[in-house]
Amino acid sequence: MSTLRGAVAIVGAADTVVGKVPQMGPTELWIDAALGALADAGIDKNEIDGLVTCDSMAEPYMYHAEAMAEYLQIFPDYCMGIGAGGGTAFAILHHAASAIATGMCKTVLISMADSLRTGLTRAQAQVMQSSTGHKQFEQPYGLPVPAYYALIARAHMDAYGTTAEQMAAVAVSCRAHATLNPAAQMRDPITVADVLESRPIADPLNLLDCSLVSDGGAAIVLTAAERADDFPHPPVYLLGAGEGHGHEHISQARSLTTSAAVESGRAAFAMAGLGPADIDVAGLYDCFTPVVLIELEDLGFCAKGEGGAFVEGGNITLGGALPVNTHGGLLSHCHPGNPGSMFHLTEVVSQLRGAAGARQVPDARFGLVHAQGGIMSSHCTLVLGTER
Amino acid sequence: MLKNLPVPTPLTAPYWEGCRAGELRIQYCQVCERHQFYPRSVCAECLGSVDWVAASGKGEVVSYTVVRLAVSEAYAEEVPYVVALIRLAEGPQLMSQVDCEIEQIATGRSVEVYFDVWSDEVTIPKFRLVS
Incomplete structure (x- = not known):
């Protein structure tokens, strides 16, 4: 295996409503996005054997991916939370594609959501702003x-x-x-x-x-390219x-x-x-x-x-x-x-x-x-x- | 609400002690003949040991912004304030505030360190324009 080119495809994708969404917390938004992507892919939750998430700031978990798997009662072979700031979503996809290509799992659900608009306390919001930068050599300024x-x-x-x-x-x-x-x-x-x-x-x-x-979340379903034609929508390949x-x-x-x-x-x-x-x-x-x-x-x-x-x-x-x-x-x-x-x-x-x-x-x-x-x-x- | 106060570690204590003594201290690698900032346990180039030395305190503005929306209430009274990236004469780059009229700040301006005493424990290096 020398390249990921054409090895995997996106076969499901969904967004939640976004903006001001006080009626749902970050976990509910995450679930809504995840279920949306599963429905779009036309698959059951039991077909997911890989799960990747990033933690929520408004509702952080010690192990976010484990918590979401537990919430939906799915028991994946590959399950991890990744944090790389704004670059998280694509870094996740890059690694999930590798997991499929190397046989760690077959079908990965990537879902991410947070409630920064209505879900943060004033204290959480200020900590979030103030915690950017080097603690000793940037933040004091x-x-x-x-x-x-x-x-x-x-x-x-x-x-x-x-x-x-x-x-x-x-x-x-x-x-x-x-x-x-x-x-x-x-x-x-x-x-x-x-x-x-x-x-x-x-x-x-x-x-x-x-x-x-904003508040909001989105999710995709990623699977091996050989399987990608068996889904309702035309596959989008990672090249x-x-x-x-x-x-x-x-x-x-x-x-x-x-x-x-x-x-x-x-x-x-x-x-x-x-x-x-x-x-x-x-x-x-x-x-x-x-x-x-x-x-x-x-x-x-x-x-x-x-x-x-x-x-x-x-x-x-x-x-x-x-x-x-x-x-x-x-x-x-x-x-x-x-x-x-x-x-x-x-x-x-x-x-x-x-x-x-x-x-x-x-x-x-x-x-x-x-x-x-x-x-x-x-x-x-x-x-x-x-x-x- | 307090400002974002630096909490020295054993590694960075010499830097903050230097500030209280009116001296900007940075690290120097004798092998690479190179200064570095921020403080590290090793030289980031050769991974060898580093010594603390006094910097000249002189530098040049590499980029800057005028902050008009304070990061928290603790900084609200000071708005607008100038934050800059400064290339020290010794080479390393650091972030600081420049105490000047807003209209006077510009990339390439020469600056010199001074020390702003926040409390008995905390003294922060800031810069002023020099002509």
């Missing part, structure tokens, strides 16, 4: 999470002449997509001026440069996967403007035997607007330093060269913490099934999803396709 990313944004502006208007264009594009998605948390169109005039948070980032705070890990703390980053997405993207494309020009639709982690510019550059969709111009030219909006975050992204669809990137994945699965409705990218054959966790710390890229 009082940075809210957006301020860490503002350091990256400023460095990109200084190095490449990127403008606040170009970063704002990312938020405008995501919102334009969300207007077509009835499930999205924020659906009123916005303009670049709206972003620039929104409340300043940490210069150069304003409120609308920052992602949402490439790669990871890159550059630092934990932003003050220790090798570069503020070039990320380990270079490594993760290169590995994923190499495995897939594809390049950026082959990708029809992408889901790029968009916790803050400048992150998308750096991902576009580091993954090779445009040259280094040209992310701003690429976005400003309309390339990432439906109808453009590379529609990005057609569901609305973390900026406009929802952002429930670690599960956030799961929705980029379920959206790209919908696109590759040809089931994205008003948001459908015509003839989408190849999709890419990329997420990063920490402060541009841990990166994972997946390339997906409609054929092996």
Whole structure:
């Protein structure tokens, strides 16, 4: 076994309702997502022999994956909880694919959910904000999470002449997509001026440069490619996967403007035997607007330093060269913490099934999803396709 | 509500003792002839031993932000404040606050350390612009 290319396929996918969901806690959202994905795959819970989760912040468990298996009374051969921040969903999928390819299990359920909007106590919310960064050498200086990313944004502006208007264009594009998605948390169109005039948070980032705070969950079912034709929906194959890990703390980053997405993207494309020009639709982690510019550059969709111009030219909006975050992204669809990137994945699965409705990218054959966790710390890229 | 107070460990105690004594202490590897920050039990390059040395306290702003929404109530009175990544003259990069007029902060500005006494136990290094 030398490659995961074409070894596994996504055969089930589902989202919960998102946004403000006080009637369900993180566990109930997790179960709702999981059952949704099982129903979408048309299988019984007893067919799941692999289970992967990430812990909830609002309702943490000592061993989250064990707790969820117990809750549903399933008894998998492979069961683990993974935490890699925003990059968790794709890192999970990368490892679950390996588990299937090496025979540890046959069918894996990956479900993630959290309730950051209505489920956190005030104390939990403040601890979450304050616990980002190095305890002794960063946290004392009082940075809210957006301020860490503002350091990256400023460095990109200084190095490449990127403008606040170009970063704002990312938020405008995501919102334009969300207007077509009835499930999205924020659906009123916005303009670049709206972003620039929104409340300043940490210069150069304003409120609308920052992602949402949400409740919600999503899940997928992954199985061996040989079995993938036996399910109700067309399979979406994993063609490439790669990871890159550059630092934990932003003050220790090798570069503020070039990320380990270079490594993760290169590995994923190499495995897939594809390049950026082959990708029809992408889901790029968009916790803050400048992150998308750096991902576009580091993954090779445009040259280094040209992310701003690429976005400003309309390339990432439906109808453009590379529609990005057609569901609305973390900026406009929802952002429930670690599960956030799961929705980029379920959206790209919908696109590759040809089931994205008003948001459908015509003839989408190849999709890419990329997420990063920490402060541009841990990166994972997946390339997906409609054929092996 | 308290600020995010650093809690020294046996490894980092020399750094925080240095702050109380008005000296920015970082580590130096004699084999690699290289300084490092934050403090580690070994040189991150050769994995050999490191010594504590006094840094010049001078550096340059690599990037910065003006925080307008405080991370918690403990910081609310200080808004807006400038947080920067600073490249020390000795090489390592660290995070700190720069005490200056908001309009004056810029990438590439030269800065120099000073020490902000928070309590008998805690003194925090911060920076000021130098011309």
